[in-house]
Amino acid sequence: MNTTTLTEHAVEAVVPAETPRRRPAPSRTPFRRVQYVELRKMFDTRSGFWLMASIVITSVIATVVTVLAGDRDTLTFDSFAAAVGSPMSIILPIIGVLAVTSEWSQRTSLTTFTLVPGRSRVLTAKLANTLLIGFLGMVIALGVGALGNLVCSMITGVDAQWDISAATFAQIVLANELGMLLGFALGLLFRSSPAAIVGYFVVNLVLPGLSGALASAQQWWADNAGWFDLNQSRFLLFDSTLTGQEWAQLGVTTALWIVLPLLVGTRLVLRSEVK
């Protein structure tokens, strides 16, 4: 019954009317707007807010516990840095994971990617924000640790020991940023919060044990694991000066464990169907 209408419309569909729009097109969404919105989205839910707040809260708790329970006469800035560093090494990567996966677990990606169809712009904004929060988080955490160091010296009356150089500080920040990047990459790969978080802990807690077991059984692995095991070279960043070879190992393992998943995950997100 609709033969005529069908063909009419088919013809029109091929030759669309000459004036498809009434108004001039707006200008392109600037990147800073995308970045600000993505940053806001990391804070504007209860869970997001408390995750961010936990950077401060856990730093304070770790510092207070160190002052109260530690041997106050021997505490230095390094002790406080280590104390605040351990919660950061868990919280920051989770922030990295959730920056990506919350779009999928809450299905907000439907709105996000219809308002900004350039998915790579959204991902770039998220990545930049993640690294920014990682840096600020470490500054805050180490700042709280520094306060603890001052308070401790006031209690003991001994001058505070500032035994972390700017270079070591930068290395600690780098180590944590790498952890966040790993979380971010796993988030892109899995697009599921539980899977990516479990993945992160497998890489960080299970693989070192396996690598250690393998090293004790096999001499070749014991000698060369540094080229394959991200944790081995990343953990060196926390408390030592790396040799040229160790930096090279860090570069190789970063490429393998962070850059590669990041690239594969990005490609998956750019091509995947958003439902």
Added chain:
Amino acid sequence: MITVESLSKSYGGFTAVDDVSFVARPGRVTGFLGPNGAGKSTTMRVMVGLTGADSGEVRVLGRRFADLPDPGREVGVLLDASAQHAGRTGREILTIAALTMGLPRTRVDEMLERVSLTPDEASRRVRNYSLGMRQRLGIGTALLGDPEVLILDEPANGLDPAGIRWMRDLLRDFADQGGTVLLSSHLLHEIEVIADDLVVIGNGRIVAQGTKDELLAGAGTLVRAADGTALAAALGAAGIAARPTSAGAVLAEADLTRVGQAAFAAGIAVTELRAADGAGLEEMFLALTAESQRDTVTTTTTQGAAA
């Protein structure tokens, strides 16, 4: 204006959208109709770039959606009102969208009022919203950037009768001001009341399209008897194309007089005889999409519609 050209999308061996072409015009409400799983939502996701097409193209306001510089200000999209972060407040969701589009904050309050969400409701988290409130919020998000085109997937879902009336008036106004509205639904009455043009999809293919008046005019005569199949056979014998639809009803492609005479000549008592207008859309819908229906609606379809 939305132009869909030969769009196809398949998943493995399953063709979800099969060579679909249609145009949604400015100043008109285009109803996108089809049974569940017919390909409506897939087509709409392809339109806004969330799903890649295998072949074919969609242009919104003359461009691919991905090439729109600031899509929210040109195309309002609501695909799934529930796809929002449950932990955000309604106001925050509109604020995020407004910030993305670079709109002033005052626009958020205007829009909350326009979609009738009270300040108290707006400050609640979306997990505590009813589906109807989510739909209002979603429509608010779609309208926020003052777009020229609206793409709405089942926006009437979850709205109460007053809400449906409100949305109908809102979309009518939008179209009357020159906007393009593409609206999918399986609620036939809703579409029948509001749409100017219809696109009917079944099994991923377009089975009919045109203005509502054209399509419903083709519906012919509705005649009913105790035994619809026998009635259809009798009409067929009299040279009238007819197909039984449901509950003894037969849709015949002839005027009232011819159909009545044919039934009388065959000695069949007719219980209803009228022009198939009001019920036309439902009958047309069931007949056109018969192949793709999950439930066979006591229809021994003779595919009168395929021609």
